[in-house]
Amino acid sequence: MTETVVAPRPTPAPAPARASDRSIAENRLGLKLVAPAVVLMVLVTAYPMLQALYLSLFKYRLTVPDDKSFTGLGNYATVLGDSLFWKDMLNTVIIMIITVAIELVIGFAFAMVMHRIVFARGVMRTAILIPYGIITVVSAFAWQFAFSLNNGFVNGWFKWLPWISSDTNWFGDHWHAMFAIMASEIWKTTPFMSLLLLAGLSQISEDMIEAAKVDGATWTQRLVKVILPNMRAAIMVAVLFRALDAFRIFDNIFIMTRGAENTESSSFLTYRQVIEQFQLGMGSALSVLLFLSVLLIAYILVKLFRVDLAQARQEA
């Protein structure tokens, strides 16, 4: 059990004092085996990223390729001076913070129920995994139809709430549209969060919780003083991955609003510059800025919350 508390790591490296033939051969074989995967990963990300860095210094539009001219940091100045860039960035950050916060709460509640439940664990796990497997585009359509003015059931079911009536147009203004987008995002990604939290929860020894109970701790005290601190690493890893994933939000917005009602995200803006307007230079500058934003967010989360990256061995 002590192993699980400490950050899990590959088998600790034995002191490489003497370089025997055997260890040299092992070193070589290891490098050979990881080479294909590493080359592929680097080739498809690092090289294009450098290409983007290069292109971002040019005024370059695909429709007029002869007009390619060096502008230095001109594209960056244009982007950073444009209020649209900051509006989209704000939308993206709002979506990231709200969805991750809500997912953390719902995900934790799900994990608690799943942890305690005695029967039908299979049914529960299957139900929880279905949103995880469903294509984001399908989720976006399902929620778009649900909120639709003419074809949705949401208005009908929830019109007893004071702020919903049978003619609430969910895609008619900024906050309603953002709400619909976030609902789809949360539905689709909460399962992943709750599974990670469940894994963290099941690592806490029952004895410790029992002991706290015997000592007279209330449910809230047990949660705050025993359960949460012991799950800190699992929570932080889940938050890090989900936050970076949410920051890249694209599919839901593309399907549900296409950026209407000022719901565009930074990813969507980048896509639009490159694919719809063929502004390769400007689009590349946006790509680089987006990449830097992700680095910055990762840095802030890792430093501020001291996320133990050794535990972070999950996909986004």
Next chain:
Amino acid sequence: MKQRMSPAHWAGFVVILVWCLLPVVWILMVSLKPVGETTTGSPQFFPKDWTVQNYKDIWDNHDFLRALGNSFGIAVIATLLAVVFATLAAYAIARLEFRGKRVVLSIALAIAMFPVVSLVGPLFDMWRVLHLFNTWPGLIIPYMSFTLPLAIWTLSAFFREIPWEMEQAAQVDGATSWQAFRKVIVPLAAPGVFTAAILTFFFAWNEFVLAISLTSTTAARTVPAQMSFFVGSDQFNPPYSQLAAAAVIVTVPVVVIVLLFQRKIVAGLTAGAVKG
């Protein structure tokens, strides 16, 4: 060990089931409504007239069928290749001592967090020059590199749990090294590899940003991309229920996989996160 089920847990159980399954049931219901019903507006949950006409129509839609073929082909090829490369890498990480092991894991981690949309511009530019734009390999290559991190993390966590000494034990008992590998190691490693394959397949099946950016026709467009361009004969009244039928069709493989392998998927998703 476990406490008795309280009413709160019962309520939680029901709430989770409804929350997770309601949107899926809803899209199924929309798909069973006649096109006319959704065009005039049909806010009720269940169809007034149940019909499977949408499924017949979508089955005659050649663009959709081609997209379905593209999705399957691209996802399966990307999965197979990614899992092969990841298995080699994960074996090395779990079993061998070599310099740069941590670097490999860090690269994998960095790529898992990479903003895919940043690649859209440069890849769009490069793929046109290399004639990879709007082709299967044009999507398979980036899908492989984005699924490798997940596959490597999951597999190395699985491989670390395998009692590799058993291989030697079998050889001592008289098995050849090939027999020892095939009869002892393969059965132990197979579930992990299989799980990694499922998770990789889900990623490729779901991917959207590159799918719409690096394709232009049904030659390589996958289902998510095709669905986003789905307009019927009347542009202002998209056939919602047909779209819903298409959504149900692409969801079926996922639901089947989840039903069959939920235990493995949960193990795979959480393997690396907490186990040592």
